[in-house]
Amino acid sequence: xxxxxxxxxxxxxxxxxxxxxxxxxxxxxxxxxxxxxxxxxxxxxxxxxxxxxxxxxxxxxxxxxxxxxxxxxxxxxxxxxxxxxxxxxxxxxxxxxxxxxxxxxxxxxxxxxxxxxxxxxxxxxxxxxxxxxxxxxxxxxxxxxxxxxxxxxxxxxxxxxxxxxxxxxxxxxxxxxxxxxxxxxxxxxxxxxxxxxxxxxxxxxxxxxxxxxxxxxxxxxxxxxxxxxxxxxxxxxxxxxxxxxxxxxxxxxxxxxxxxxxxxxxxxxxxxxxxxxxxxxxxxxxxxxxxxxxxxxxxxxxxxxxxxxxxxxxxxxxxxxxxxxxxxxxxxxxxxxxxxxxxxxxxxxxxxxxxxxxxxxxxxxxxxxxxxxxxxxxxxxx
Amino acid sequence: xxxxxxxxxxxxxxxxxxxxxxxxxxxxxxxxxxxxxxxxxxxxxxxxxxxxxxxxxxxxxxxxxxxxxxxxxxxxxxxxxxxxxxxxxxxxxxxxxxxxxxxxxxxxxxxxxxxxxxxxxxxxxxxxxxxxxxxxxxxxxxxxxxxxxxxxxxxxxxxxxxxxxxxxxxxxxxxxxxxxxxxxxxxxxxxxxxxxxxxxxxxxxxxxxxxxxxxxxxxxxxxxxxxxxxxxxxxxxxxxxxxxxxxxxxxxxxxxxxxxxxxxxxxxxxxxxxxxxxxxxxxxxxxxxxxxxxxxxxxxxxxxxxxxxxxxxxxxxxxxxxxxxxxxxxxxxxxxxxxxxxxxxxxxxxxxxxxxxxxxxxxxxxxxxxxxxxxxxxxxxxxxxxxxxxxxxxxxxxxxxxxxxxxxxxxxxxxxxxxxxxxxxxxxxx
Numbered sequence: 148x149x150x151x152x153x154x155x156x157x158x159x160x161x162x163x164x165x166x167x168x169x170x171x172x173x174x175x176x177x178x179x180x181x182x183x184x185x186x187x188x189x190x191x192x193x194x195x196x197x198x199x200x201x202x203x204x205x206x207x208x209x210x211x212x213x214x215x216x217x218x219x220x221x222x223x224x225x226x227x228x229x230x231x232x233x234x235x236x237x238x239x240x241x242x243x244x245x246x247x248x249x250x251x252x253x254x255x256x257x258x259x260x261x262x263x264x265x266x267x268x269x270x271x272x273x274x275x276x277x278x279x280x281x282x283x284x285x286x287x288x289x290x291x292x293x294x295x296x297x298x299x300x301x302x303x304x305x306x307x308x309x310x311x312x313x314x315x316x317x318x319x320x321x322x323x324x325x326x327x328x329x330x331x332x333x334x335x336x337x338x339x340x341x342x343x344x345x346x347x348x349x350x351x352x353x354x355x356x357x358x359x360x361x362x363x364x365x366x367x368x369x370x371x372x373x374x375x376x377x378x379x380x381x382x383x384x385x386x387x388x389x390x391x392x393x394x395x396x397x398x399x400x401x402x403x404x405x406x407x408x409x410x411x412x413x414x415x416x417x418x419x420x421x422x423x424x425x426x427x428x429x430x431x432x433x434x435x436x437x438x439x440x441x442x443x444x445x446x447x448x449x450x451x452x453x454x455x456x457x458x459x460x461x462x463x464x465x466x467x468x469x470x471x472x473x474x475x476x477x478x479x480x481x482x483x484x485x486x487x488x489x490x491x492x493x494x495x496x497x498x499x500x501x502x503x504x505x506x507x508x509x510x511x512x513x514x515x516x517x518x519x520x521x522x523x524x525x526x527x528x529x
Numbered sequence: 530x531x532x533x534x535x536x537x538x539x540x541x542x543x544x545x546x547x548x549x550x551x552x553x554x555x556x557x558x559x560x561x562x563x564x565x566x567x568x569x570x571x572x573x574x575x576x577x578x579x580x581x582x583x584x585x586x587x588x589x590x591x592x593x594x595x596x597x598x599x600x601x602x603x604x605x606x607x608x609x610x611x612x613x614x615x616x617x618x619x620x621x622x623x624x625x626x627x628x629x630x631x632x633x634x635x636x637x638x639x640x641x642x643x644x645x646x647x648x649x650x651x652x653x654x655x656x657x658x659x660x661x662x663x664x665x666x667x668x669x670x671x672x673x674x675x676x677x678x679x680x681x682x683x684x685x686x687x688x689x690x691x692x693x694x695x696x697x698x699x700x701x702x703x704x705x706x707x708x709x710x711x712x713x714x715x716x717x718x719x720x721x722x723x724x725x726x727x728x729x730x731x732x733x734x735x736x737x738x739x740x741x742x743x744x745x746x747x748x749x750x751x752x753x754x755x756x757x758x759x760x761x762x763x764x765x766x767x768x769x770x771x772x773x774x775x776x777x778x779x780x781x782x783x784x785x786x787x788x789x790x791x792x793x794x795x796x797x798x799x800x801x802x803x804x805x806x807x808x809x810x811x812x813x814x815x816x817x818x819x820x821x822x823x824x825x826x827x828x829x830x831x832x833x834x835x836x837x838x839x840x841x842x843x844x845x846x847x848x849x850x851x852x853x854x855x856x857x858x859x860x861x862x863x864x865x866x867x868x869x870x871x872x873x874x875x876x877x878x879x880x881x882x883x884x885x886x887x888x889x890x891x892x893x894x895x896x897x898x899x900x901x902x903x904x905x906x907x908x909x910x911x912x913x914x915x916x917x918x919x920x921x922x923x924x925x926x927x928x929x930x931x932x933x934x935x936x937x938x939x940x941x942x943x944x945x946x947x948x949x950x951x952x953x954x955x956x957x958x959x
Contacts, residue, residue, distance in 0.1 A: 195887040197860045204863075204873045 686945030696925030737816025762823030837892025854953030
């Protein structure tokens with residue numbers, strides 16, 4: 148649908164896999180300012196630019212969630228969805244306009260009281276009333292004569308009663324219309340909010356699915372890397388293997404893989420090997436090589452080669468890892484959920500006349516390198 | 530030089546922002562002038578109940594005259610009148626009735642100013658939105674110096690304050706944002722004004738370890754100091770912090786200092802320490818990874834300045850123009866506009882200790898340059914000297930006539946406020 152196509156344009160899904168964001172190349176691309184090196188990091192502390200930091204934080208949030216939609220954009224998205232729900236071809240356009248207007252106004256403008264023409268007031272004197280004064284005088288003059296011929300009072304009473312009933316009826320109808328209009332406005336407002344909420348949820352859901360995908364890639368890569376490292380460690384144990392295993396090992400000379408590992412273990416393994424084997428079990432690895440354990444013996448060389456490639460940093464898994472590293476730019480050991488920084492606990496003397504005289508906090512060896520974006524997606528005014 | 534200070538409440542134990550502001554100014558200007566404080570007998574701002582005895586008093590060596598409040602504030606009446614003038618077309622009389630209802634209505638205090646206000650060279654009137662400031666400015670317009678302590682509040686859209694902002698001799702603003710807001714609301718750039726703000730009584734040394742041990746604060750924590758109230762943004766703070774803490778096993782503790790008006794969530798990462806004395810407060814502030822200021826409206830956050838004075842970074846609500854402007858001008862605070870930004874900013878302050886130290890240093894420098902007492906005192910004394918040497922260049926506008934005051938021709942104040950410019954003032958140093 149058009150809506151979906153339009154929405155996809157906001158996401159960075161394509162950009163995350165693009166060549167300009169791959170491994171070493173991405174690190175070499177400088178930001179708008181000069182890349183701070185180790186020597187300049189100390190100077191950066193004294194030249195903190197809060198606006199720049201906030202731009203970086205907001206860019207990172209947008210990058211991490213994969214979505215760069217402001218509230219305004221989400222509202223526009225919701226409005227488009229609502230248009231799709233309220234298909235103008237199936238509903239009267241005037242009705243929709245009326246609903247929109249009613250939802251936009253605080254009170255629904257419905258004629259609360261019937262107009263004068265609709266509720267004509269009637270009493271006994273109305274029969275003889277006239278805008279012409281002379282005519283009024285004549286009617287008043289001949290009124291006794293008229294009453295001699297017939298009794299106009301019941302007629303006047305009946306008409307007055309009818310007039311009152313008309314007024315009440317119109318009033319009731321106006322009240323009903325007003326209530327109906329208020330209900331309509333309320334329903335439209337609820338619908339609008341629901342559409343907005345659905346839009347928000349769908350944007351969140353897409354960003355979460357991207358996050359899951361990214362984490363899956365990271366897990367996949369880590370798993371392969373663990374296997375590669377274990378294989379590298381297992382290489383010195385090969386001289387102890389039995390002569391029957393040697394030809395098979397020669398067929399896969401580069402790095403043993405998890406699929407190749409069971410062969411030496413069946414014939415005499417070092418003491419630490421069982422625990423390594425337990426870790427080597429695959430954990431739902433995705434991709435073309437994930438679902439072929441039965442053919443492991445046949446495909447072992449190819450699998451080994453692919454693992455070596457991954458380790459060299461050109462593979463998909465490597466990129467996934469690098470992306471995750473980029474998503475956490477603060478270079479703190481243990482990451483954001485790692486061990487917290489120690490509490491500032493030493494007594495500090497405050498000399499307000501000499502601001503530079505005291506130092507409250509410990510300085511780390513190196514400050515993390517800021518991520519620079521060419522076009523900051525948000526400004527403080529947003 | 531004789532200086533009169535008129536403020537709604539005054540006392541060593543009265544801790545409202547503007548009241549503390551007035552007390553600090555009185556005490557710090559006392560060496561340069563004969564200072565006398567004129568105030569009411571109220572101690573509490575919700576009712577203005579007369580609690581102090583009327584007559585002469587002395588607070589920290591400053592002579593104080595207290596005048597009774599004629600009637601307490603009725604919350605229901607004030608609410609109805611506020612609703613009327615903020616959201617409906619109304620008359621000037623409605624606004625005057627709103628002011629009377631807001632209080633603290635102390636005609637005796639105004640009489641004192643009218644009859645013998647000329648004994649003062651200058652009269653500092655604190656808090657523009659209250660009865661005493663409005664009527665006090667009309668009582669002594671040629672001596673009145675207003676300290677508005679105004680925030681982005683619907684009351685600023687009321688028409689009755691325009692003549693006051695245009696008619697006083699001078700205005701001492703708290704922040705460039707407040708100045709810009711009042712200029713836009715009252716068209717008063719001809720009135721001499723300066724952005725001053727306020728200093729604080731910062732201790733000579735702080736000992737975070739002592740407070741941490743006393744209150745059992747283990748691990749990193751962020752701190753909020755002030756009234757724990759939804760109006761101060763605390764509900765949103767709790768929401769954001771709980772979301773943050775639930776997503777991170779090693780989240781810091783949120784330490785709350787102040788009187789709770791809002792229910793505090795029962796969470797292992799939220800600690801309420803209650804009301805602390807200054808020593809404990811500054812120690813706790815100095816030991817915090819950051820001070821969080823979730824308020825939407827501030828004319829000047831003294832707490833933020835105090836945090837900067839002890840080298841603690843500030844994390845402010847970006848929707849508060851003043852706090853945002855202070856963070857940008859000082860380069861000493863980060864800000865957030867939503868939960869994601871709150872989490873990211875908190876992560877950054879906690880993880881990047883070099884950045885936190887840099888923010889803290891900038892904060893101290895900012896405080897020293899703009900809010901240390903010699904700077905504040907100098908600005909006040911310069912203004913006094915300037916006003917003494919120049920005659921008044923403008924006059925206070927008179928109240929409209931009997932009929933004009935009763936015409937419902939004034940727009941809703943909230944609507945007027947919405948049309949005023951907003952946003953931080955960048956590039957102007959406080």
